Amino acid sequence: MPRLYTFLKYFFVVLWACFVIAPFLWAISTSFKDFNSVTGGATYIPWLQFEPTLDGWSVLFKPGSQGGINIIGPYFNSIFVTLTASLISIVLGTLAAYALSRYTFKAGIVKNNDITFFFISQRIMPPVVLSIPFFIFLSSLGLLDSLAGLILVYIVLLMPIAVWIMVDFFNRVPREIDETALIDGCNPFQAFFKVVLPNSVPGMLVAGLFCIIFGWIDFFFAFILTFTKVQLLPVKIVALNSSITPWWSLSAAALVSVAPLIIVAFIVERYLSKGNLSGALK
Amino acid sequence: MAKIILDNIAHTYEPNANNPIFALKEMSLSWADGGRYALLGPSGCGKTTMLNIMSGLVRPSHGKVFFDEREVTSMITEDRNIAQVFQFPVIYGTMTVYENLAFPLKCRQFPEDQIERKVREVAEILNLQDYLSNRAKGLTADQKQLISLGRGLVREDVAAILMDEPLTVIDPDLKFRLRRKLKEINDKYKTTLIYVTHDQNEAMTFADNIIVMDQGEVVQAGSPKDLFERPQTTFVGYFIGSPAMNLYKCSASSQNEISIGAKAFKVKTNINSNSDNLKLGIRSEYITVESEHSDNSLEADVIEVEDFGNYKLITASFDSLKIKAKVKRELDIPSEKVILKLPAEHCCIYENNKLI
Numbered sequence: 001m002p003r004l005y006t007f008l009k010y011f012f013v014v015l016w017a018c019f020v021i022a023p024f025l026w027a028i029s030t031s032f033k034d035f036n037s038v039t040g041g042a043t044y045i046p047w048l049q050f051e052p053t054l055d056g057w058s059v060l061f062k063p064g065s066q067g068g069i070n071i072i073g074p075y076f077n078s079i080f081v082t083l084t085a086s087l088i089s090i091v092l093g094t095l096a097a098y099a100l101s102r103y104t105f106k107a108g109i110v111k112n113n114d115i116t117f118f119f120i121s122q123r124i125m126p127p128v129v130l131s132i133p134f135f136i137f138l139s140s141l142g143l144l145d146s147l148a149g150l151i152l153v154y155i156v157l158l159m160p161i162a163v164w165i166m167v168d169f170f171n172r173v174p175r176e177i178d179e180t181a182l183i184d185g186c187n188p189f190q191a192f193f194k195v196v197l198p199n200s201v202p203g204m205l206v207a208g209l210f211c212i213i214f215g216w217i218d219f220f221f222a223f224i225l226t227f228t229k230v231q232l233l234p235v236k237i238v239a240l241n242s243s244i245t246p247w248w249s250l251s252a253a254a255l256v257s258v259a260p261l262i263i264v265a266f267i268v269e270r271y272l273s274k275g276n277l278s279g280a281l282k
Numbered sequence: 283m284a285k286i287i288l289d290n291i292a293h294t295y296e297p298n299a300n301n302p303i304f305a306l307k308e309m310s311l312s313w314a315d316g317g318r319y320a321l322l323g324p325s326g327c328g329k330t331t332m333l334n335i336m337s338g339l340v341r342p343s344h345g346k347v348f349f350d351e352r353e354v355t356s357m358i359t360e361d362r363n364i365a366q367v368f369q370f371p372v373i374y375g376t377m378t379v380y381e382n383l384a385f386p387l388k389c390r391q392f393p394e395d396q397i398e399r400k401v402r403e404v405a406e407i408l409n410l411q412d413y414l415s416n417r418a419k420g421l422t423a424d425q426k427q428l429i430s431l432g433r434g435l436v437r438e439d440v441a442a443i444l445m446d447e448p449l450t451v452i453d454p455d456l457k458f459r460l461r462r463k464l465k466e467i468n469d470k471y472k473t474t475l476i477y478v479t480h481d482q483n484e485a486m487t488f489a490d491n492i493i494v495m496d497q498g499e500v501v502q503a504g505s506p507k508d509l510f511e512r513p514q515t516t517f518v519g520y521f522i523g524s525p526a527m528n529l530y531k532c533s534a535s536s537q538n539e540i541s542i543g544a545k546a547f548k549v550k551t552n553i554n555s556n557s558d559n560l561k562l563g564i565r566s567e568y569i570t571v572e573s574e575h576s577d578n579s580l581e582a583d584v585i586e587v588e589d590f591g592n593y594k595l596i597t598a599s600f601d602s603l604k605i606k607a608k609v610k611r612e613l614d615i616p617s618e619k620v621i622l623k624l625p626a627e628h629c630c631i632y633e634n635n636k637l638i
Contacts, residue, residue, distance in 0.1 A: 179339050180372040182359040184433060185389030198376040 024255075031056045031252035038247050056248030059240070060256065071236050071253065078216065078233040079260065081147055085154030086211035090204055092155070093162025098192060100163070101170035102178065119163040122156065127220045138225055145227045153221050158211040165210065169203030170196075202271040209268040213261060233257050284349040284441040286313040286336060286474065291345035293331055305331045307498040308344060313442065316472035318465065320489035322479060324521070328498040329478045333444045336476070337366045349441050360389075362441065365434035369447040371426035375419040379410055382418050383432045390437070404432045407463060424452040431460070435467060442474035449484070461488050482522050486510075494518050510565070511628075516635040519563045525595065525606045528569070529632075532562045540631065543601045547578050547624055551631040551638050561632040566595070568628035569607035572621045579623040587615050598622065 029044060032052040043049035062068025096119070099105075100112050134153050135144070143149030173196065181191035222232040237253040240246055288311045294302035306328040313319060321329045334340035335347060338359035346355045354362055365386070374382050383401045392400075405411045408428045413421065418429055427448060434443045449457045465488065468475050479485050485492050486506040493503045494517075502514040513519035519527030532540040534553040539546050540562055547562065572579055582598035582605055589611065596607045598620055607622055609615070631638045 174370070174372065176368045176370070176372045177374075179359075180366070180368070180430070180433070181374075182339070183337055183364065183366045184386035185360050185363075187358075187360055190389070195374055199374070201376075 027251040027254055030247050031249075031255060033248050035244075035248075053248075056246070056252040059246070059249040060252055069236055069240055071233060071256065074231045074233045074236040075256070077147065077230060081150045081154060081232060082212055082215035085151045085158055085215050086208055088151070088155050089158035089162045089211050090208050093159045093207065094166050094197075094200070094204060096159075097163050097166030098170055098196065100167050101173075102175070116163065116167050119160040122160045131221070131224050134221065135224060144225060145229045147230055149225060150222065150230065150232070153225060154215050154218070157218070157221070158215055161210050161214060162207045165207040166200075166203055169200060169207075173199065205268050205271045209264060212264055216257075216261060284352075284474075285315045286442060287348040288312070288332075288335070289346045289348065291332075291335060291342045291347065293328075293335060293340065293342045293344070297343055302343075304343075304498050306335070306342070309500050310345075311493070311500060311503070313474055313476065315474060316468070317474055318468050318488065318490045319474075319476045320479060320485035320492045321476060321495065322482060322485040322492055322521075323495035324480055327495045329480075329495055330446055332495075333366065333446055333476065333478060336442070337364045337444055338362045339366075363437070363439065364442055364444065365437060365440045366444040367427075367430050367434050367446065367448040369450050371423060371430050371451065373418040373421075373426045373429050375417075377418055378414065379405070379416055379418050379421070379429060380414040382429050383410075383414075383436055386433050386437055400436050400438075404435045407435070407467070408432050424456060427451050428460075438471055438473070440473060442476055444476050444478075446478045447480070448477075457484075464488065482524070486522075494521065496521075512630065512637065513563065514637050516561055516563060516632050519565075519630070519632075523565060523567075525566050525608070527563045527565055527630075528605055529561050529563045530603055532560050532631075533558070534560060542603065545580055545601070547629065548626045549629040549631055550626050551629070553631060553638060555633050555638070557633045559634050561635070562624075563630040563632055564624050564628055566606040566608045568625055569605065569609075570623045570625070571596070571607065571609055571613060571615065572623045575621060576623065578626055578629075579621050581619055581621050584615065584618060584620050596620065596622075 029046065030038065032046060032054070033043075033050055034053045034055050037043060037050035040050075046052040059068045060071045063070050100116055105112050105115060138144045138146075138149040138153070141149070143152065177199070178188075178191050178196060181195040182188070186194060217234065218232075219234040219238065222235050223238075226232065226235065234257070237250070237257060240249055240253060288309065290308055290310055291306060292304055292308040293306040294304045296302045321332065323329050331340060335342045338354070338357060338361075341356065346353055348354065349362070374385060377385070380401055383404055384397045387397045387400060401414070402411065405414055408431065410425065410428055410432065413425065418426065421429070431445075431448060434440070434445070449460060452460065461484070464475060464477075467473065477485070477488055479488075486509075490505065491503065492506060492509055494501050494509065496515075496517050502509060502518045509518060509522050513522060513527060516527075516529055519529060530542050532542045532547075534555060535541045535546055537552055537554070538550070539548055540553065540560065541547070542562065549562070553560070575581070580600050582600040584596060584598050585604075586597040588595045588597075592611060593608050594611055594613065594615065596605075596609060596615055598605045598607070600622075605622060
């Protein structure tokens with residue numbers, strides 16, 4: 001029985017791994033094909049079944065005048081907007097979450113849990129509901145089609161994630177650690193910055209990972225709130241599409257755009273284990 | 283260091299409720315400078331609330347707290363200069379053991395050389411000197427608790443060290459040594475130690491003064507001997523001592539005599555009450571096994587004799603009452619009937635559960 005169990009376990013793990021890796025292999029092979037190789041039936045092995053070409057990749061880096069889309073500018077825009085908005089969201093979200101976890105707020109019938117829910121509720125609404133208010137809001141501030149405007153909107157979208165994760169994290173951190181710091185002679189701010197915060201790095205990294213993912217993949221708001229001056233990667237990639245779908249350059253673009261997330265995920269992965277999230281202090 | 287006075291303190295965690303439940307009912311209590319106290323009581327009796335009021339983590343709903351002449355009721359924790367150790371180890375996981383121990387001194391901006399001297403001294407007391415450069419996170423639970431304890435000990439000038447069941451996670455042998463260490467520290471530095479526990483042995487062996495609490499009230503404060511010999515309430519009699527005090531419903535037959543059912547017993551207490559809620563209490567340690575009947579003796583059926591190595595515990599029944607007697611191990615106990623004597627001088631009489 002245990003042998004069968006082990007066999008089944010590994011069988012499903014391998015199956016799952018193939019399921020996850022297959023699209024990447026498919027995209028990698030497609031990105032090196034040209035029109036004929038893509039339309040001429042399924043082929044997998046370069047040089048043997050099809051002649052690899054860099055056409056798909058070169059389109060991404062050529063300027064528009066040479067028929068390319070030049071994703072370098074939008075790529076760095078995306079990195080800048082995502083990182084800045086994530087960072088600000090984590091800082092504000094952590095502070096808000098700590099307050100919500102440790103202090104009791106009461107305004108009429110509104111209590112801590114309602115405030116937490118208010119944050120999360122921002123993510124419940126379909127994005128299209130927010131599009132017109134955001135558009136009017138940014139246009140009245142003169143921030144349409146600007147990096148600052150996008151960062152502002154992304155903070156609104158990402159902070160609920162940070163608050164949600166961090167409230168849960170702080171709730172699992174025993175109150176005694178704050179109290180001990182107070183007894184040891186810290187004021188509440190020192191207790192937070194010297195003791196609680198250094199111990200909360202795993203939680204913040206996890207919250208950061210989610211913020212980065214959600215910020216990085218957003219197409220909708222980047223599409224609506226920018227025009228020509230500022231463009232983000234997802235919008236630029238979609239612009240690749242034409243009457244004949246260029247699978248080769250779309251595949252290359254997909255790989256380029258997913259790479260940063262894979263790198264971030266590898267860095268944060270070790271903090272995702274349960275032990276690091278719960279009882280990080282005891 | 284200071285004398286701590288709790289003046290008409292009471293606390294409820296639901297101040298806005300119509301009929302708030304008081305975790306701590308109104309009481310006044312003072313803790314002498316340099317004393318060694320144990321706060322003893324079952325879980326949920328208000329011990330921790332009382333500690334938190336002293337350390338300033340909880341502000342009492344009523345009453346005032348004084349350190350010597352100075353009122354500190356509304357003073358924040360960090361200004362009170364008090365040390366508190368919690369039941370479960372609280373360590374600063376990102377710091378080394380040395381940094382953990384130095385933290386209270388660093389926060390108070392002590393000079394570096396003084397910090398180093400004090401940290402090494404405390405580390406030696408707690409056998410942590412080999413771990414000073416290790417990360418605190420990787421240590422065992424009892425080592426972590428030693429760090430918590432150490433952070434309380436590095437400051438010599440604290441008003442008191444409050445310990446909330448600090449040795450729960452520590453293994454018995456080390457527990458014993460640590461209790462002795464704490465006593466030594468108290469003798470050496472004259473630091474007031476207040477030790478919360480629900481383990482009576484821990485309280486008895488550690489403290490000069492024991493404060494017994496129940497349901498938010500102090501039911502008795504006194505030396506271990508007082509608590510053992512003259513429990514002020516049936517609760518104390520029941521809670522302190524192992525086995526618990528023998529307690530029987532009784533009625534007064536004359537001023538110095540009570541009766542349990544048809545059997546009369548002489549007592550030293552002057553009973554002037556006709557209350558129908560009288561109880562006789564006697565410690566199992568004071569009940570003796572006799573070979574023939576005399577005053578205050580009774581014949582009981584032996585139910586069980588347990589050998590605990592250093593003593594024997596007899597469980598016997600008399601008129602459907604269970605009597606427990608702790609006797610010397612060498613004593614031969616008859617297997618069926620035994621004559622037990624309840625010495626008059628050790629009989630405590632309780633009216634409405636309070637000692638007369």
